[in-house]
Amino acid sequence: MAVTEPASAVLPAAQEGILRRQSVRESAARTYARSLPIVPVRARGLTIEGADGRRYLDCLSGAGTLALGHNHPVVLEAIKKVIDSGAPLHVLDLATPVKDAFITELFATLPRELADNARVQFCGPAGTDAVEAALKLVRTATGRSGLLAFTGAYHGMTAGALDASGGAQDVRVTRLPYPYDYRCPYGVGGERGAELSARWTESLLDDPKSGVTSPAGMILEPVQGEGGVIPAPDAWLRRMREITAARSIPLIADEVQTGVGRTGTFWGVEHSGVVPDVMVMSKAIGGSLPLAVLVYRADLDVWQPGAHAGTFRGNQLAMAAGAATLAHVRENRLAERAGVLGARMLGQLRALAADHPCIGDVRGRGLMIGIELVDPDAAERTVTGAPPAAPALAAAVQQECLARGLIVELGGRHSGVVRLLPPLTLTDDQAAAVLDRLADALSAAERSPQRRQRAGQSH
Numbered sequence: 056m057a058v059t060e061p062a063s064a065v066l067p068a069a070q071e072g073i074l075r076r077q078s079v080r081e082s083a084a085r086t087y088a089r090s091l092p093i094v095p096v097r098a099r100g101l102t103i104e105g106a107d108g109r110r111y112l113d114c115l116s117g118a119g120t121l122a123l124g125h126n127h128p129v130v131l132e133a134i135k136k137v138i139d140s141g142a143p144l145h146v147l148d149l150a151t152p153v154k155d156a157f158i159t160e161l162f163a164t165l166p167r168e169l170a171d172n173a174r175v176q177f178c179g180p181a182g183t184d185a186v187e188a189a190l191k192l193v194r195t196a197t198g199r200s201g202l203l204a205f206t207g208a209y210h211g212m213t214a215g216a217l218d219a220s221g222g223a224q225d226v227r228v229t230r231l232p233y234p235y236d237y238r239c240p241y242g243v244g245g246e247r248g249a250e251l252s253a254r255w256t257e258s259l260l261d262d263p264k265s266g267v268t269s270p271a272g273m274i275l276e277p278v279q280g281e282g283g284v285i286p287a288p289d290a291w292l293r294r295m296r297e298i299t300a301a302r303s304i305p306l307i308a309d310e311v312q313t314g315v316g317r318t319g320t321f322w323g324v325e326h327s328g329v330v331p332d333v334m335v336m337s338k339a340i341g342g343s344l345p346l347a348v349l350v351y352r353a354d355l356d357v358w359q360p361g362a363h364a365g366t367f368r369g370n371q372l373a374m375a376a377g378a379a380t381l382a383h384v385r386e387n388r389l390a391e392r393a394g395v396l397g398a399r400m401l402g403q404l405r406a407l408a409a410d411h412p413c414i415g416d417v418r419g420r421g422l423m424i425g426i427e428l429v430d431p432d433a434a435e436r437t438v439t440g441a442p443p444a445a446p447a448l449a450a451a452v453q454q455e456c457l458a459r460g461l462i463v464e465l466g467g468r469h470s471g472v473v474r475l476l477p478p479l480t481l482t483d484d485q486a487a488a489v490l491d492r493l494a495d496a497l498s499a500a501e502r503s504p505q506r507r508q509r510a511g512q513s514h
């Protein structure tokens with residue numbers, strides 16, 4: 056299947072019908088479908104083709120799931136192989152050769168210190184279920200119920216994961232400051248700002264009157280994704296490791312979005328050399344099919360049989376697609392490639408910022424890139440001098456990108472961050488095309504009358 060072939064025979068009118076029926080039949084809670092009114096019928100690599108024959112460069116990649124882009128040949132081959140073999144597709148959590156091979160491949164990617172002594176729990180097939188499992192695991196192992204989580208975090212939509220995310224209010228969760236240079240609450244940013252957040256964490260944990268519920272674990276993202284693409288400084292992450300280790304608090308790294316080469320190393324924690332006690336993994340590990348696992352230190356494995364069960368923990372096609380993806384990323388050093396290309400794209404975006412005062416900050420790691428849009432004309436400023444976020448402008452940029460055949464995601468505290476999560480297979484030419492379209496879209500959004508009208512709506 057090549058995207059250069061003619062579009063499938065779905066007429067634009069039929070596409071309109073599908074979109075109209077979606078808007079009346081699907082839930083009010085639908086998300087991406089609102090800002091991306093397209094009807095994908097075919098896809099390959101970076102490209103999605105709509106039912107109307109239009110093509111799009113997909114820098115959303117299934118919310119960071121498609122490390123190898125859409126329908127990569129090694130993924131399709133792995134899926135076909137399982138189907139042709141007559142293997143069962145659904146086996147609960149029984150042992151199979153496909154699962155055995157997946158675990159071997161997964162363990163080969165882990166930090167050595169963890170791999171030598173790790174256990175894996177297959178979870179229900181969503182990142183949020185693996186987060187639930189992680190919280191249950193550490194609560195069982197430590198006998199404590201509190202949780203340390205961070206401002207701006209996103210861990211999923213089920214109750215426990217939601218409580219761990221920024222904006223939640225569970226009394227057992229202690230919210231700690233995640234270093235956010237651009238809007239540093241201490242007004243200093245950089246290493247100093249990160250060090251001050253670490254000290255706040257330390258003093259809370261050691262203050263008998265801090266009101267902190269005794270913590271069973273600390274959960275963090277090596278790069279906050281939904282929170283606005285905010286990389287944890289390496290030194291700060293090492294401080295979190297020291298602080299938790301000194302107090303026997305298991306450290307849980309949520310690698311759902313940062314895993315499988317996305318940030319320039321196979322796992323996001325590798326930049327800092329930190330070895331967590333628990334790693335939560337999903338998205339790319341299933342090679343585009345649903346899969347979620349928890350990997351943790353063997354001595355935490357004291358929960359009972361059935362402590363975290365679920366019917367769909369044995370998706371053989373996802374394990375085969377996932378093993379093929381992990382192997383392909385490892386053998387082709389795609390993490391390194393993501394690091395090099397991502398750094399170059401960040402440089403180009405920073406150069407673009409010089410001509411666009413509405414670009415407040417450009418940041419990221421590897422191919423996890425964020426452009427924070429702001430209202431430079433607003434009177435108010437944060438303590439770091441940052442203007443307020445410009446969510447209406449970000450939404451306009453997303454729409455102008457779509458009109459130019461580019462799919463981007465929004466995130467950040469006020470949805471003011473334009474996010475790029477392209478596949479790790481992105482070529483230099485494709486990267487240039489993405490940045491050209493983005494720059495053009497940005498100029499158009501800045502000029503648009505709608506934007507001028509909404510200027511007063513910035514947060």
Ligand code: PMP
Nearest residue numbers: 181182183209210211280311312
């Ligand atoms: N953790 C992180 C870091 C995520 O980015 C996400 C999804 N965006 C989740 C957990 C939840 O994963 P899922 O949507 O598969 O439940």
